Amino acid sequence: MRTPRAPQASPASRTARRTRRTRRYGAAGAAVLSLALALTLGTQATAVPGPRDAADAAAAATPDTGIRQYEVTGLRGAPERSALAATGTAIDEVLHNSVLISADAAEAERLRALGYHLTPLPAAAAGSGDGFQAAAPSDYHTYASMRAVVDATVARHPDLVSTEVIGRSYEGRDIIAVKVSADVAVDEDEPEILFTHNQHAREHLTVEMALFTLEELTSGYGSDARITRLLDTREIWLIPSVNPDGKTYDTESGAFRSWRKNRQPNAGSSAVGTDLNRNWDYMWGCCGGSSGSASSATYRGASPESGPETRVVADFVRSRVVGGEQQITAHIDFHTYGELILWPYGYTYADTAPGLTADDRDAFAAVGRAMAASNGYTPQQSSDLYITDGSIGDWMWAEEGIFSYTFEMYPRSASGGGFYPPGSVIDRETARNREAVLILLENADCMYRSIGKEAQYCP
Ligand code: 0X9
Numbered sequence: 149m150r151t152p153r154a155p156q157a158s159p160a161s162r163t164a165r166r167t168r169r170t171r172r173y174g175a176a177g178a179a180v181l182s183l184a185l186a187l188t189l190g191t192q193a194t195a196v197p198g199p200r201d202a203a204d205a206a207a208a209a210t211p212d213t214g215i216r217q218y219e220v221t222g223l224r225g226a227p228e229r230s231a232l233a234a235t236g237t238a239i240d241e242v243l244h245n246s247v248l249i250s251a252d253a254a255e256a257e258r259l260r261a262l263g264y265h266l267t268p269l270p271a272a273a274a275g276s277g278d279g280f281q282a283a284a285p286s287d288y289h290t291y292a293s294m295r296a297v298v299d300a301t302v303a304r305h306p307d308l309v310s311t312e313v314i315g316r317s318y319e320g321r322d323i324i325a326v327k328v329s330a331d332v333a334v335d336e337d338e339p340e341i342l343f344t345h346n347q348h349a350r351e352h353l354t355v356e357m358a359l360f361t362l363e364e365l366t367s368g369y370g371s372d373a374r375i376t377r378l379l380d381t382r383e384i385w386l387i388p389s390v391n392p393d394g395k396t397y398d399t400e401s402g403a404f405r406s407w408r409k410n411r412q413p414n415a416g417s418s419a420v421g422t423d424l425n426r427n428w429d430y431m432w433g434c435c436g437g438s439s440g441s442a443s444s445a446t447y448r449g450a451s452p453e454s455g456p457e458t459r460v461v462a463d464f465v466r467s468r469v470v471g472g473e474q475q476i477t478a479h480i481d482f483h484t485y486g487e488l489i490l491w492p493y494g495y496t497y498a499d500t501a502p503g504l505t506a507d508d509r510d511a512f513a514a515v516g517r518a519m520a521a522s523n524g525y526t527p528q529q530s531s532d533l534y535i536t537d538g539s540i541g542d543w544m545w546a547e548e549g550i551f552s553y554t555f556e557m558y559p560r561s562a563s564g565g566g567f568y569p570p571g572s573v574i575d576r577e578t579a580r581n582r583e584a585v586l587i588l589l590e591n592a593d594c595m596y597r598s599i600g601k602e603a604q605y606c607p
Pocket residue numbers: 238239240241348425483484485490491492493494495530536539540541542554556
């Protein structure tokens with residue numbers, strides 16, 4: 149655990165004029181990069197797998213994870229939910245006096261032995277029967293087809309979009325960051341905003357969200373005045389898939405596996421995977437908000453940043469410190485589901501805590517509520533749900549001074565398809581967050597303007 153340091157947004161650090169710029173590559177490097185991208189595009193365009201046919205899917209079938217949703221009844225309030233979470237169960241959805249969880253048979257048995265009351269939900273995404281359409285893996289982009297869309301977008305808008313491989317997943321897949329800004333090849337002195345997606349394998353709608361944002365920003369430049377202004381004054385980073393191995397594992401058999409974690413083996417256990425959103429290096433494992441058991445869905449890993457994917461994204465964020473100042477000021481980590489907008493801290497119920505002043509909290513809440521007013525999500529502090537420790541948002545804020553939100557996208561409840569809503573909702577439910585994304589981009593130069601304290605914090 150690290151000592152909390154002063155957040156980025158203190159008046160002192162905000163006044164420091166950004167002068168020095170570190171270039172990742174010069175003009176020659178950029179040319180080589182574009183060539184590499186063009187080649188990658190060429191290969192990937194043909195490598196994108198089409199929808200599997202039934203025989204193919206059957207042949208590829210692997211032992212089912214046996215994970216399904218259960219309602220755990222008789223839980224009132226965050227402390228009782230946190231007590232359940234502390235046993236290592238991942239909570240999917242919070243209801244009034246119950247929660248929904250995903251568990252395999254052994255996990256369900258373990259919880260019953262602890263005295264919890266579990267009722268299995270109907271298998272095919274609850275609430276069906278009234279024309280509800282179940283999703284299939286082919287409803288969503290694969291990791292490879294996501295790469296192809298990104299590369300094609302770079303090819304169409306080379307002055308606006310660039311990509312870089314910021315590292316590799318456990319299984320060796322590229323983790324890419326996509327930069328969107330006018331004069332994209334130049335590292336300009338502009339507020340930077342980061343969007344991360346797909347930390348959790350099965351949350352496929354979040355990858356669609358990244359592709360929506362990419363398309364919206366690039367197609368709007370030069371035609372939409374607001375987007376043009378934003379791309380002229382901001383540098384935007386998208387990491388469309390933090391967990392490409394998990395995403396691929398979740399869908400590659402042709403049926404969803406309800407997988408959450410990465411695909412890293414664990415020493416001394418046959419259980420695979422770390423919950424990347426419990427693996428961040430701030431208050432890691434402090435507070436009962438994660439599990440030390442490899443078999444748990446919320447396994448925090450052997451040490452902070454032990455997940456290669458966590459390390460890659462954390463290193464990328466640290467690399468955006470230029471001249472002693474973190475360039476990224478605001479961040480959204482996209483998840484599903486619940487239709488929520490969450491802010492730190494997750495490790496404590498306290499509204500303010502070391503490194504999180506009343507003004508910080510008020511700015512978090514003000515911008516969070518403005519975004520929620522635009523999309524109908526529920527805005528709240530993360531721990532209002534249940535305690536989480538080692539989550540990305542707490543690290544982003546405490547260690548890097550970045551205003552970090554967690555969005556839980558569509559649906560609101562399991563009856564909308566849970567983690568697997570039908571492909572027919574993708575356009576609507578990604579576009580639903582257009583305004584919220586723009587609101588964050590607009591506020592990112594001075595988050596404290598939202599509470600009328602621009603003069604104090606952003607001179
Ligand atoms: O438990 C999680 O990691 C997130 N929910 S999910 O169903 N997508 O797994 C919520 C994380 C919220 N916690 C913080 N932002 N601190």
